[in-house]
Amino acid sequence: xxxxxxxxxxxxxxxxxxxxxxxxxxxxxxxxxxxxxxxxxxxxxxxxxxxxxxxxxxxxxxxxxxxxxxxxxxxxxxxxxxxxxxxxxxxxxxxxxxxxxxxxxxxxxxxxxxxxxxxxxxxxxxxxxxxxxxxxxxxxxxxxxxxxxxxxxxxxxxxxxxxxxxxxxxxxxxxxxxxxxxxxxxxxxxxxxxxxxxxxxxxxxxxxxxxxxxxxxxxxxxxxxxxxxxxxxxxxxxxxxxxxxxxxxxxxxxxxxxxxxxxxxxxxxxxxxxxxxxxxxxxxxxxx
Amino acid sequence: xxxxxxxxxxxxxxxxxxxxxxxxxxxxxxxxxxxxxxxxxxxxxxxxxxxxxxxxxxxxxxxxxxxxxxxxxxxxxxxxxxxxxxxxxxxxxxxxxxxxxxxxxxxxxxxxxxxxxxxxxxxxxxxxxxxxxxxxxxxxxxxxxxxxxxxxxxxxxxxxxxxxxxxxxxxxxxxxxxxxxxxxxxxxxxxxxxxxxxxxxxxxxxxxxxxxxxxxxxxxxxxxxxxxxxxxxxxxxxxxxxxxxxxxxxxxxxxxxxxxxxxxxxxxxxxxxxxxxxxxxxxxxxxx
Numbered sequence: 001x002x003x004x005x006x007x008x009x010x011x012x013x014x015x016x017x018x019x020x021x022x023x024x025x026x027x028x029x030x031x032x033x034x035x036x037x038x039x040x041x042x043x044x045x046x047x048x049x050x051x052x053x054x055x056x057x058x059x060x061x062x063x064x065x066x067x068x069x070x071x072x073x074x075x076x077x078x079x080x081x082x083x084x085x086x087x088x089x090x091x092x093x094x095x096x097x098x099x100x101x102x103x104x105x106x107x108x109x110x111x112x113x114x115x116x117x118x119x120x121x122x123x124x125x126x127x128x129x130x131x132x133x134x135x136x137x138x139x140x141x142x143x144x145x146x147x148x149x150x151x152x153x154x155x156x157x158x159x160x161x162x163x164x165x166x167x168x169x170x171x172x173x174x175x176x177x178x179x180x181x182x183x184x185x186x187x188x189x190x191x192x193x194x195x196x197x198x199x200x201x202x203x204x205x206x207x208x209x210x211x212x213x214x215x216x217x218x219x220x221x222x223x224x225x226x227x228x229x230x231x232x233x234x235x236x237x238x239x240x241x242x243x244x245x246x247x248x249x250x251x252x253x254x255x256x257x258x259x260x261x262x263x264x265x266x267x268x269x270x271x272x273x274x275x276x277x278x279x280x281x282x283x284x285x286x287x288x
Numbered sequence: 289x290x291x292x293x294x295x296x297x298x299x300x301x302x303x304x305x306x307x308x309x310x311x312x313x314x315x316x317x318x319x320x321x322x323x324x325x326x327x328x329x330x331x332x333x334x335x336x337x338x339x340x341x342x343x344x345x346x347x348x349x350x351x352x353x354x355x356x357x358x359x360x361x362x363x364x365x366x367x368x369x370x371x372x373x374x375x376x377x378x379x380x381x382x383x384x385x386x387x388x389x390x391x392x393x394x395x396x397x398x399x400x401x402x403x404x405x406x407x408x409x410x411x412x413x414x415x416x417x418x419x420x421x422x423x424x425x426x427x428x429x430x431x432x433x434x435x436x437x438x439x440x441x442x443x444x445x446x447x448x449x450x451x452x453x454x455x456x457x458x459x460x461x462x463x464x465x466x467x468x469x470x471x472x473x474x475x476x477x478x479x480x481x482x483x484x485x486x487x488x489x490x491x492x493x494x495x496x497x498x499x500x501x502x503x504x505x506x507x508x509x510x511x512x513x514x515x516x517x518x519x520x521x522x523x524x525x526x527x528x529x530x531x532x533x534x535x536x537x538x539x540x541x542x543x544x545x546x547x548x549x550x551x552x553x554x555x556x557x558x559x560x561x562x563x564x565x566x567x568x569x570x571x572x573x574x575x576x
Binding site for chain 1: 309311351353354356357358359360362363364367385386387388389390391392393395396398399400403404405413414415416417418419420438441442443444445446447448449450452453454455456460463464467
């Protein structure tokens with residue numbers, strides 16, 4: 001099971017997930033000047049970030065919107081980035097947040113678990129119901145893949161729908177979480193976690209312990225660290241003896257260089273420093 | 289406002305929206321033999337369907353999953369299809385069902401309202417809340433664009449989340465619909481409908497009149513006709529004096545030729561016949 005590989009990565013390398021939300025204006029000018037093609041520029045930036053951090057990062061998460069924004073060329077960079085992460089022996093989460101009817105979900109499965117855009121994990125949106133999730137599950141066993149389903153996201157708007165009390169009882173995200181937890185038992189790896197994972201934003205500290213206790217076998221992708229406001233001690237509440245989750249940071253890592261005079265030429269070194277600082281902040285062991 | 293253009297199309301051409309869910313196995317062999325490249329094959333198929341139907345179709349809806357499944361080549365076909373619809377003077381709905389945090393939504397806006405994948409309308413998923421919808425609204429005025437937000441979808445799983453009673457009262461889709469309806473008043477065209485539109489599945493006939501009455505100024509995209517089970521008289525319940533909505537059919541139109549001995553060479557003619565039959569079934573005027 002793919003979840004066992006992610007679990008082992010976390011055990012060895014800590015909880016950092018690097019979000020490759022690569023906008024052109026995040027890329028140093030001197031790198032941009034070296035290449036003609038936008039797709040090449042984006043890929044070369046990502047490659048250097050990956051090369052400089054793969055020993056201390058458990059998984060990379062390219063957000064597909066940033067690549068779609070640059071059209072076909074951007075998506076070539078998305079494809080090459082996923083392939084490169086694989087070549088380096090690391091893991092990827094394609095942050096695509098898809099959710100559609102069964103026949104359409106099958107096509108997304110083909111696109112993101114088999115085709116040009118193959119990732120190890122993808123993110124999914126549950127709004128259309130569980131028949132929008134189940135078409136991906138055959139890939140868990142057949143192709144060693146996994147999914148992260150949105151439960152409680154890190155943005156302010158999370159409260160608009162996800163927090164609403166269902167049938168006068170609990171918030172919607174518990175209703176969805178309970179169903180996914182049940183579905184996940186069939187896909188549990190030897191590490192004790194399921195390959196049906198969840199996205200739980202680190203910006204909500206009030207219910208962190210309750211969520212963690214309620215879903216003991218669920219592995220979390222925890223966004224919201226850094227720019228969105230969550231701190232190391234906040235996100236640590238969602239972990240389980242240091243494992244059971246990865247914490248995403250995007251801008252905080254890939255644009256860390258912007259604070260330094262020699263940042264432009266050493267952007268990848270500052271990305272590495274930012275990962276090391278984040279590891280320490282979350283409570284991972286020092287010394288790497 | 290773009291909604292006025294769609295309204296006029298419906299007035300003139302009826303309620304049919306053709307879903308361009310173009311799978312390779314939907315394409316006649318003789319067309320596939322004419323071209324080398326998968327992207328070219330898909331585009332040429334779409335082009336012939338569009339050419340044969342544009343005078344009786346109000347809007348085309350390519351579902352991006354079908355294109356992503358064929359990777360970069362597939363997305364080139366998606367891009368060319370949208371461009372071709374525009375060249376023909378017709379309208380497009382990019383069925384992408386995106387929903388993400390504000391900074392990511394801005395990138396999706398750039399991708400699908402400005403860039404390679406520019407469509408007139410896109411579909412959105414509201415699960416992450418209203419700050420995942422608002423970044424697209426500037427495009428309504430600045431670039432004459434519109435959105436269709438998922439309310440009550442046509443798949444069986446719709447009941448899993450969208451039907452749940454909120455705070456012990458009404459189903460979630462009404463909660464979302466009320467907020468969108470309010471948001472939509474600022475974006476109302478001269479036709480009386482808003483450019484903030486909604487997806488309401490035609491497979492649910494029980495509450496059709498209630499939904500239609502509650503959201504008088506909301507224009508609907510109605511999926512579920514044909515293969516998913518909704519009939520002409522069902523979907524007609526969601527219309528308002530024959531306008532106020534478009535009804536999508538995908539396979540029912542683009543694979544209609546498969547029922548005929550001479551279908552392979554005349555696939556586009558059978559697509560046209562299927563549109564004409566659908567128009568009549570919905571209650572559009574005859575005689576085109």
